[in-house]
Amino acid sequence: MTDNTQQHPHSVPELPTQYAPAEVEGPLYERWVERGYFEADAQSDKEPYTIVIPPPNVTGSLHLGHAFEHTLIDALTRRKRMQGYEVLWQPGMDHAGIATQNVVERELAKEGKSRHDLGREAFVERVWQWKAESGGQISGQMRRLGDGVAWSRERFTMDEGLSKAVQTIFKKLYDDELIYRAERIINWCPRCLTAISDIEVEYQDDDGELVSITYGEGDASIVVATTRAETMLGDTAVAVHPEDERYKHLVGTEIELPLTGRRIPVVADEHVDPEFGTGAVKVTPAHDPNDFEIGRRHDLPSLTVLDEHGVITVHGPFLGLDRFEARSAIVGALRAEGRIVAEKRPYTHSVGHCSRCKTTLEPRQSMQWWVKTAPLAKAAADAVRGGEVKIHPQEMEKRYFEWVDNLHDWCISRQLWWGHRIPVWYGPDGEMVCVGPDEQPPTGEGWHQETDVLDTWFSSGLWPFSTLGWPERTESVEKFYPNSVLVTGYDILFFWVVRMMMFGLYAMDGTPPFHTIALHGMVRDQFGKKMSKSFGNAVNPLDWMDKYGSDAVRFTLARGANPGVDVPIGEDWVQGSRNFANKVWNATRFALMNGATVEGELPPAEQMSATDRWILSRLNSVVAEVDAYYDDYQFAKLTDALFHFAWDEVFDWYVELSKTTFMGGGEPAKVSARVLGEVLDVTLRLLHPVVPFVTETLWTALTGKESVVVAEWPADSGFRDAGAEREIEELQRVITEVRRFRSDQGLQPGQKVPARLELSGTALAAHEGAIRQLLRLQPAGDGFQATATLPVAGATVALDLSGVIDFEAERKRLAKDLAAAEKEKAQATAKLGNEAFLAKAPEAVKEKIQKRLAAAEADIERISGQLAALPQG
């Protein structure tokens, strides 16, 4: 599959002077796929490395959040592939029950139809059509991004195999009595006409009105307050606190419920807060979760007064009114009877809305299916508490426990058409049979299947193994389960991660679905604001990819990826990343123009210049650093480290310093060409997981090999050269110091200046050529006048600037520097004279201060020298 092991001389391709990502990226990706680089072999001997994609909803297109997540997963998997693992990045999509059904319903609405016009079967067919279009769009976006997924293994939560997994686990839970059917108060969406689970409720502060109503007459009267007056039609009691003296005499009696002619009991219940309002609560067991519980405790009847659309069903003047119309109508009627005590007052309170359609939810008593979560959640919690599963960053564990330790039973039935239909059949005489995947459903007169479907998270909770072929014991399950790491956003910890943990542990005999959970943050705009369509700051990642390249988008996202922390992104930053890609591009061009090569062994250290040894020493440090960051999911740090190493050290210093060497030709130029080839080779490989496209183009051009995708991940050779590092640091100091002097003097960058260098006896002697080149210093000819003498790092640079400049600015600057150095010296001296410090501070710190003192003293000497050397006047 790869011929990377073979080296062959190659002709260096011509690269244009600017990187044009748009022309390069598309074809590269298709080539990778054709060559099968991203496919995973379950029979391979290599150690597996598995990550499943958090399956995007088929409802639409990918946003920057997906691009972000995919960048991280792609980087992890590409590196592991280079390290020789059998990598599976499992792709696929989620049917996203209610979300998708709503989207398709909206499409239908445009044609003036509802799903009921089509009927269940035709509607579901229609959703499948939508899925085909939308799914194609998503995989197209993933290709643009460069996602190295195993396309041949793409899965969908409604696939036959995955549906079988759903049925299997449902049956198992049912048989274990962990699934049951019960009537409870649930969150009901009167628009979607389905139950939704607690976590699908979005609470927001709504302006309501709190009205106080008198129930009963005379002495036997009680005032209750409510924001949902219409529910009073379903009241079956008034509750007060048992210890409340005000109402003790009424407990056990019945009072009149206005407008209805019914009499309802007054009950005493601990739940009532005597301090709140009047201390009396109207009880509507069928339409309020608390009241439902009170009703249960006191054996109260439950009276349903609203239908599934939120319309009054009680015969009388309000029959057929919508719940909100009914609310004002009833308040009006009560007022007419003089029942409204105080004027209604504005009241802002938290109201639940459907997270899919934003409709105000209606608590509703109904028969639903439930998962008994207690034992499952316990196992999910224990796996993390016991350290078997690690959450990264660790602070996020708190959030996880907050969820998993307080889990209610999970309402899994939805009154939808799109989803996995619950595999339970009801018989004519109330029998109930749960049918397993290999069983025949009962037939005969009166038998029918449950019409409800399952919550979409039920199937996505199986994703880490259902995608591998479970419930069959496939080779893939054996090889790729458990997954190596789960990469996902903290916002989905409860929705998805907890479900996977529960189901994974339950279905796979206690083996958790993954051993590490790496949580990332949310993508935000450049001001740190949440991105949203309604706010108008949402960005289509494709726009930026078209403009700046996928690499630029990826690099920017990776560079902002601090663990568990939100990542802001702005177009300027993407532009900056594009600039980086272009920089790498041009540096490689320069290298190729100067004969940089990866062929042959690296020359022995003795043959290398200090500059060569320095960059190789640094290179290996960076390899080690990047590895450590990867292992800790520190994407921002590893990206930043590579950015600075490549740009600052390799491009700005090594390349510049080497120019003299290359111009000189001969053996040293050959050695540097090989070193530069090595440095770029390794740097490109290190960069590849984050920016796959540019690195592929450049690396193949540099090496002539097949593809960096299947290249070996760089290893730290262990080569370090502290002496060379020190030497180059000094060289940098000399050059920077003289440059600063030149700049302060107003010399133009290109202006040549005669100079005499005194470098003998210092390590810098070998660098005279580079120094002169970089500083534009000409040889000192006849009549040389040393008008400025700069002592740095034991060397002296004397410049002839006769008649060119005025020294006043320089004198000022040096005076300032001198003052700073003297202050520094004073601080260090004071510290070293402090007995408490000397007694308690660790040696390492003392040494640091000593060094600082020495440096300050050296600076003072240097600056004084420079000042003294400045001509007077």
Add this chain to the structure above:
RNA sequence: GGGCGCAUAGCUCAGCGGUAGAGCGCUGCUCUUACAAAGCAGAUGUCGGCGGUUCGAAUCCGUCUGUGCCCACCA
């Protein structure tokens, strides 16, 4: 009402016990053997306030203020 987090350069963020950092932005000078999507040089911060611990605090503790997120059945 609970819980968690954050306040560091104009903006977005690293640093989390030993001399204040990065990217972008800003100022100047430059087409110098790749790159102006560039190079070189430069400016900018009582590290939110107040207390405390420590030889030493942006970094640890307390408190206040501001801000964000998550959870919650208070009618």
